[in-house]
Amino acid sequence: MLVKQFTIRAFEINIESQEEFLDFFTKNREIIQKYFLIINGKVTENIKKILKEEKILFTVGTLKNNSFVKNCHIQEIKAVEEKESKIFNFPIRSGMEIKSNSDIILLKRANSASSIQTDGNFIALDTVEGKVECNGEFMFLKASPKALILFNGKDISSYLQKNSFFSITFEEGNIEIKEFKRGNK
Amino acid sequence: MSEVYAVISGKGGVGKTTTAANLSIATAKEGKKTVVVDFDLGQRNLDMILGLENRVVYDITHVMDGEVNIKQALIKDKNQDNLYFLAASQTKDKTVLNEEKVEQLINMLKEEGFEFIFLDSPAGIESGFEHTILFADKAIIVVNPEVSSIRDSDRVIGLVDSKSKKAKEGKSVEKLLIINRINPELVDKGEMLTSEDILEILSIKLLGKVPEDKKVIDASNKGKPVILNPDSEAGNAYARIGKRLCGEDIPFADVESVKNQGILSKITGIFK
Numbered sequence: 003m004l005v006k007q008f009t010i011r012a013f014e015i016n017i018e019s020q021e022e023f024l025d026f027f028t029k030n031r032e033i034i035q036k037y038f039l040i041i042n043g044k045v046t047e048n049i050k051k052i053l054k055e056e057k058i059l060f061t062v063g064t065l066k067n068n069s070f071v072k073n074c075h076i077q078e079i080k081a082v083e084e085k086e087s088k089i090f091n092f093p094i095r096s097g098m099e100i101k102s103n104s105d106i107i108l109l110k111r112a113n114s115a116s117s118i119q120t121d122g123n124f125i126a127l128d129t130v131e132g133k134v135e136c137n138g139e140f141m142f143l144k145a146s147p148k149a150l151i152l153f154n155g156k157d158i159s160s161y162l163q164k165n166s167f168f169s170i171t172f173e174e175g176n177i178e179i180k181e182f183k184r185g186n187k
Numbered sequence: 188m189s190e191v192y193a194v195i196s197g198k199g200g201v202g203k204t205t206t207a208a209n210l211s212i213a214t215a216k217e218g219k220k221t222v223v224v225d226f227d228l229g230q231r232n233l234d235m236i237l238g239l240e241n242r243v244v245y246d247i248t249h250v251m252d253g254e255v256n257i258k259q260a261l262i263k264d265k266n267q268d269n270l271y272f273l274a275a276s277q278t279k280d281k282t283v284l285n286e287e288k289v290e291q292l293i294n295m296l297k298e299e300g301f302e303f304i305f306l307d308s309p310a311g312i313e314s315g316f317e318h319t320i321l322f323a324d325k326a327i328i329v330v331n332p333e334v335s336s337i338r339d340s341d342r343v344i345g346l347v348d349s350k351s352k353k354a355k356e357g358k359s360v361e362k363l364l365i366i367n368r369i370n371p372e373l374v375d376k377g378e379m380l381t382s383e384d385i386l387e388i389l390s391i392k393l394l395g396k397v398p399e400d401k402k403v404i405d406a407s408n409k410g411k412p413v414i415l416n417p418d419s420e421a422g423n424a425y426a427r428i429g430k431r432l433c434g435e436d437i438p439f440a441d442v443e444s445v446k447n448q449g450i451l452s453k454i455t456g457i458f459k
Contacts, residue, residue, distance in 0.1 A: 060276060093390045095345035096338045113341050114334070131388075 010038045011137065011154075014064065017043030027052065034058060038173075087122070094118065094132065105138065114148060141170040142182070153177055189297040191304045192432075193323035195347070197339030199310030201331045202367040205403060207307035208236045209422070210327070213429020215270035216414075219302045222261065223418040224292075225275035226319045227309040228283065234274050237264065238410025248276040250295070251288040254316035257295040266415065269302070281315035293322045303432070312346060322353045325361040331368050334379040337388055340364075344391060365428065370399045374443045375423060381443060395428035397421050398442040 013034065018025045027034060039053070039060035052157065053060055087105040094100065094108060096115040105122035108130075112118060116132030125137035131146040136153050145151050145162040152158070154172050162168050167182040194207040204227070211223035211307050225233040234240040249408050250273070264270035273296075276283070308319035320326060324342040326347045332342045344362055353360045373379035382396055400421035406413035413422040414429075415418065420442065427437045 093341075096341040098345055110390065111388065114338050115342070 011036070012038040012040050014040040017041060017045065017049070020044075020046050020049060023049060024052070031056070040064065065135065096132075112149075114146075139172050141168075143168060143170075189301055189304055190202060191293060191306065191322055191324045192327050193306045193308055193319045193325075193328065194327045195308040195316065195320065195343050195348075196329045197312060197343040198331075198335070199379045201329050201336050202397075203238055203310070204232050204307050205412075206327070206329050206365060206367065206397075206425070207305050208233060208334040208412045209425035210429055210432065211270055211272075211303070211305050212264075212267055212412055212414050213426050214303045214432055215264070215267040216426070217429055218269065219433060220269050220300055221267075221303040222273060222296055222299070222301045223305040223307060224273040224296070224383045225307050226284075226315060227307060228275045228315060229277065229280040230309065231275035231277050233272065233307050234397075234410060236407050237272055237409055238412075239264070239272055239274075240410070241433070243274040246274040246276040247292065248279050248283055251283070251292055257292075257299060257316045261299070281309065281313065281318075283317045284306060284314060286318070286321060289318045290322055312343060316343070317346075317350055320347050320360075322352055323347070323360060324353070325363060326337065326351075327335045327363050327365060328389070328391065329365050329367050330389070332366060332370075332374075332382075334380075336384060341389060344389065362391040364389060364391050365395050365397060366393070367397045368399045369396055369442050371443050375445045393439070394431060396439060396442045397424040397428075409433070420437060434437060 015023070033060060035056060035146070039058060041060055042063050042064045044063055047134070058162065077177055088102055089107045089109065091109045093110040094112040094116040096113050096120045099117045100106065100119070100121045103122060104120065106118060106124050108126040108128065110124060111128045112130045112132045112134065114131045119135040121137045123140040124134060124136040124143065125141070126143040128148050129145075130143050130149050130151070133150040134143070134152065141153055143151070143162075144158065144167045147163055149162075150157070150159055151162060153170055154177065156177060158170065158177065161179050164181060169180050169182050172180045194203055194210070196203045207223055212219050214358050215221040223233065225231050226247075227333040228247070239262050244263045245255045247260070248256045249323050250257055252262045260275055261271045267313060286323070293304070306319045306323065309315035328340050328344060330336050347360050347362060348354050351360045364386070365384055369382070370379055374381055382393065386393055398420045400413065400419055402416055403413045403421050406416060413419045413423045424442065426442070427440065430437045
């Protein structure tokens with residue numbers, strides 16, 4: 003028997019009318035394409051057809067009581083998009099914990115035993131020695147060998163062992179890690 | 188004008204009490220009226236290090252509970268005219284401390300005209316530590332050049348920035364770093380973190396560097412702080428720090444380079 007474990011990201015969507023859903027879908031197609039949909043409400047044939055054409059996986063039902071699924075409604079998605087980046091111009095010290103939906107920019111170090119979790123992108127201009135869990139599409143950082151770096155559910159710490167900055171992107175389910183050098187595009 | 192210094196570290200055993208004792212003597216020797224208060228209720232040590240253990244009649248809890256006045260509890264040092272000591276209770280624990288009582292105590296010390304008020308914090312980050320930093324104007328963070336001490340210091344710096352009264356009022360508490368027990372041989376071999384490494388991690392102002400010195404243990408055992416020994420490198424380092432606290436511009440001595448190498452080590456050094 004072969005068992006594979008995946009970490010998936012999902013939106014739970016309550017459909018009250020087909021028109022409202024299609025309008026939302028048209029505006030947010032790029033985001034939705036990267037997610038698994040848990041749809042609560044009536045899924046019309048038209049909606050099924052569109053999701054199939056766009057190769058978006060979905061299931062009908064609700065996982066509200068299941069703690070590992072983030073209960074994310076349409077209004078909340080819009081709110082997330084509008085949030086601004088958070089900039090930290092002081093060291094993130096041991097024992098500090100940051101949780102955010104926004105992009106995070108660190109101008110100073112993140113020290114050992116600090117913890118940063120974001121659903122946005124993450125940029126650090128000084129060394130990261132603590133734990134970073136980023137579920138966004140982009141990271142830019144220099145990690146100490148002691149750091150724990152999780153990107154969209156995958157531990158990428160071992161790929162960042164050089165004393166250099168790295169840019170890391172998440173596209174169509176793939177993680178790409180590039181060492182940053184002057185002149186890189 | 189009074190300034191309240193909390194001497195903190197997070198980790199135990201890094202030399203916090205030794206530092207508080209020696210710095211209080213250093214500022215007293217500079218002519219400043221100084222008091223050092225042991226906030227480590229239930230585990231007092233400062234009285235032994237200062238050689239005043241047989242002089243303790245009343246302690247901090249007697250004052251905070253109003254049983255005696257501050258003058259009755261203050262113990263005058265036997266060597267320094269300007270230095271006073273307030274002992275911790277050995278029979279009660281940290282739970283007797285509360286914000287109101289600690290504030291009253293600090294105000295009483297200020298009214299006595301002390302220019303330097305050093306509060307020797309207990310290890311850890313529990314209530315004893317929190318009450319020490321609550322009314323501090325400045326925090327002296329004592330760190331050893333090793334990773335666990337640095338991480339714990341990093342943690343307490345964060346707590347000073349969030350839990351002290353000044354921080355809650357939107358003001359900043361100045362944080363000053365003392366790197367204690369620097370071993371030049373280990374630094375030279377690359378087996379000990381350098382002060383530059385530590386400063387990069389902690390990102391606070393350096394107050395002083397104190398070398399490892401075997402005379403410190405003997406001094407503590409005898410109740411005669413090492414600053415009183417003119418042949419002690421650690422004692423001289425504490426004296427320099429005291430002068431800096433009093434506003435003198437004293438350059439940082441090089442305590443990280445190996446001195447007086449023997450001929451054999453010089454020869455082996457060539458072939459490294």
